[in-house]
Amino acid sequence: MDMNKQIIGVAAFLLAVFVLVPILIAASGRWDLYYTLTSVALLAIGSAGVWLTFYIGRINIGQGAYALMGGYVSAVLMTQAGFSFWATLPIAGILCAAISVLIGLPILRLRGVYFAMITLVLTEVTRLTALALPFTNGAKGITSIPLPGELSLLGLTIIPDFATMENPKLAFYLLAVTLMVLTYAALWRIVNSRLGHLCRSLQQNEELAASIGVNTAYLRVLAYAISSFFGGLAGAVFVAISQSIYPSSFAVADSVNFMLYCFVGGLGFVTGPMLGTFLLYFGWDLLSVAKEYQLLIYSSAMIALMLVLPNGILSLFDRKGGGK
Amino acid sequence: MEQILANGLYLGAQYALIALGLTLIFSLMNVLNFAHGQMYVFGGFVTYTVVAQWGLPFIVGLMASAIILAVMGALIEVFLFRPVIRKSKRDESTMLLAAGIAFFLDAVILLVFGEKQRGVPKIVDGVFNWDMRIIMPYDRILIGVLAVALIAGFIALMQYSKTGRAMRALAQDRMAAQLMGVDVDRYSMIGFALGAMLAGLVGGLLVTITGINLGMGGPTSIKAFLMIMIGGAGVISGAIAGGFILGMMESVGLTVLAAYGDITYLVIFASLMVFLAFRPQGLMGKPWG
Numbered sequence: 001m002d003m004n005k006q007i008i009g010v011a012a013f014l015l016a017v018f019v020l021v022p023i024l025i026a027a028s029g030r031w032d033l034y035y036t037l038t039s040v041a042l043l044a045i046g047s048a049g050v051w052l053t054f055y056i057g058r059i060n061i062g063q064g065a066y067a068l069m070g071g072y073v074s075a076v077l078m079t080q081a082g083f084s085f086w087a088t089l090p091i092a093g094i095l096c097a098a099i100s101v102l103i104g105l106p107i108l109r110l111r112g113v114y115f116a117m118i119t120l121v122l123t124e125v126t127r128l129t130a131l132a133l134p135f136t137n138g139a140k141g142i143t144s145i146p147l148p149g150e151l152s153l154l155g156l157t158i159i160p161d162f163a164t165m166e167n168p169k170l171a172f173y174l175l176a177v178t179l180m181v182l183t184y185a186a187l188w189r190i191v192n193s194r195l196g197h198l199c200r201s202l203q204q205n206e207e208l209a210a211s212i213g214v215n216t217a218y219l220r221v222l223a224y225a226i227s228s229f230f231g232g233l234a235g236a237v238f239v240a241i242s243q244s245i246y247p248s249s250f251a252v253a254d255s256v257n258f259m260l261y262c263f264v265g266g267l268g269f270v271t272g273p274m275l276g277t278f279l280l281y282f283g284w285d286l287l288s289v290a291k292e293y294q295l296l297i298y299s300s301a302m303i304a305l306m307l308v309l310p311n312g313i314l315s316l317f318d319r320k321g322g323g324k
Numbered sequence: 325m326e327q328i329l330a331n332g333l334y335l336g337a338q339y340a341l342i343a344l345g346l347t348l349i350f351s352l353m354n355v356l357n358f359a360h361g362q363m364y365v366f367g368g369f370v371t372y373t374v375v376a377q378w379g380l381p382f383i384v385g386l387m388a389s390a391i392i393l394a395v396m397g398a399l400i401e402v403f404l405f406r407p408v409i410r411k412s413k414r415d416e417s418t419m420l421l422a423a424g425i426a427f428f429l430d431a432v433i434l435l436v437f438g439e440k441q442r443g444v445p446k447i448v449d450g451v452f453n454w455d456m457r458i459i460m461p462y463d464r465i466l467i468g469v470l471a472v473a474l475i476a477g478f479i480a481l482m483q484y485s486k487t488g489r490a491m492r493a494l495a496q497d498r499m500a501a502q503l504m505g506v507d508v509d510r511y512s513m514i515g516f517a518l519g520a521m522l523a524g525l526v527g528g529l530l531v532t533i534t535g536i537n538l539g540m541g542g543p544t545s546i547k548a549f550l551m552i553m554i555g556g557a558g559v560i561s562g563a564i565a566g567g568f569i570l571g572m573m574e575s576v577g578l579t580v581l582a583a584y585g586d587i588t589y590l591v592i593f594a595s596l597m598v599f600l601a602f603r604p605q606g607l608m609g610k611p612w613g
Binding site for chain 2: 306310
């Protein structure tokens with residue numbers, strides 16, 4: 001693809017999310033949109049992970065589990081061990097990745113619907129575990145978690161204390177969007193690297209890939225761990241925003257939603273999950289005017305979308321048909 | 325101990341019936357029916373409406389659940405799954421559709437039946453008591469027996485009727501079945517209707533004991549997935565085995581692990597992971613069938 005065109009596209013996108021959106025929101029006074037957009041950005045990070053597991057040919061309906069784990073890791077470390085939010089962020093991601101290696105080793109041998117089913121079960125089991133563990137405070141959850149504090153390096157303040165800010169909503173938005181941009185940059189880099197090519201070979205034919213010397217077991221676990229890292233990251237930031245976490249914060253419906261975001265956006269495109277998240281979450285939010293019919297309209301629209309465009313929205317631009 | 329076993333058998337019979345419907349749909353069309361739990365809830369609400377609100381006998385309610393769910397299943401197959409399967413590039417697209425249908429049914433249930441927990445009055449009174457070793461209310465026994473009878477009827481249908489033979493042929497090899505003159509479209513529809521009907525029947529049976537509410541759909545689907553993971557997806561004997569094993573594990577786990585809090589499902593999941601590490605296709609499944 002044309003390199004310049006791509007650079008212009010990325011620059012326009014960055015300009016839009018970092019400059020245009022805050023200006024427009026300030027002009028229109030719709031401050032509540034920040035919360036929606038922040039959620040979109042965070043959920044897009046989670047769906048990026050789901051997308052990566054799809055890239056190795058696995059349908060992951062367990063991202064809610066890692067988001068919940070990441071959230072609890074961050075919450076427990078902050079409230080019970082006195083960690084700063086900024087320290088818990090990478091810890092949550094890395095711990096989720098580590099757990100996903102343990103879980104992934106046996107379950108990544110499964111394929112297709114089998115893998116999809118077990119990841120969905122994992123979501124429910126994580127919720128039940130969060131209810132039962134001694135330090136998670138059961139169904140009451142962990143509440144009044146402090147806002148992110150100051151982040152400084154060698155005495156230089158990089159990010160000021162959120163509690164002292166005039167407008168923490170904007171700060172959270174910028175944090176979430178920055179993380180999202182970094183996540184998708186990482187995803188793009190992975191896809192266009194040797195690792196990405198190897199992952200594609202797994203998606204197409206695992207036996208064939210293994211027969212020409214691709215270490216499929218290692219690759220599967222690696223991709224799953226990266227995916228879970230994203231999930232944990234998203235969960236940890238969510239906790240910081242809502243300042244609370246409950247076992248039901250991320251449930252089966254959320255895991256299914258993460259998958260839907262990917263599918264709706266289209267699985268053949270790096271930006272697919274971002275678009276899918278934006279459309280579905282924003283659509284859901286807009287439909288709240290329909291009150292009790294919200295879910296009915298939303299699900300009907302989804303079914304209709306599947307009937308019309310079963311290969312995702314971005315497949316509209318896919319003129320070659322099947323090509324990436 | 326006898327009590328635990330009896331509870332396990334009772335639970336297992338219900339679970340096996342749910343798993344049978346799910347596995348039937350899966351084996352025929354390679355569709356993972358996320359909406360299975362919602363269909364079960366829907367069936368329960370239909371029985372509730374007929375029995376508790378209109379005052380008709382229980383058996384009428386059960387029949388109503390079966391018929392309404394069978395029609396719903398057939399319509400879903402013909403108008404939703406069939407066109408999507410034909411047009412989509414990947415098998416997985418049906419998952420999105422199934423999830424959409426699950427949400428849709430949730431919305432319909434909420435609008436039509438409301439969000440309250442509903443139940444119907446006991447259908448038989450009295451408690452069976454064997455020397456204080458097994459204590460079980462008669463209605464539970466009746467429901468358990470009905471469930472076992474339905475399972476037996478289903479197996480007989482699959483084994484000895486022409487429809488059953490056609491569906492088994494479809495599950496084995498779609499293409500070959502078609503070449504042998506099996507009307508694929510027709511039997512896919514019948515299969516989906518039958519699977520949905522089973523879900524509705526279990527809902528109708530269980531509404532007399534545990535009651536029914538909107539939130540039960542998702543967890544029921546999850547349990548059904550667990551069962552067909554244990555037994556092997558797409559295999560009828562596997563679904564029955566998986567149902568009884570999960571019922572037994574739940575019954576034993578709830579008693580033995582009660583001292584450690586509510587960790588039964590964590591233990592079941594952990595053991596399932598170990599099991600799957602050795603046997604990814606489940607007890608009776610074909611490898612990547």
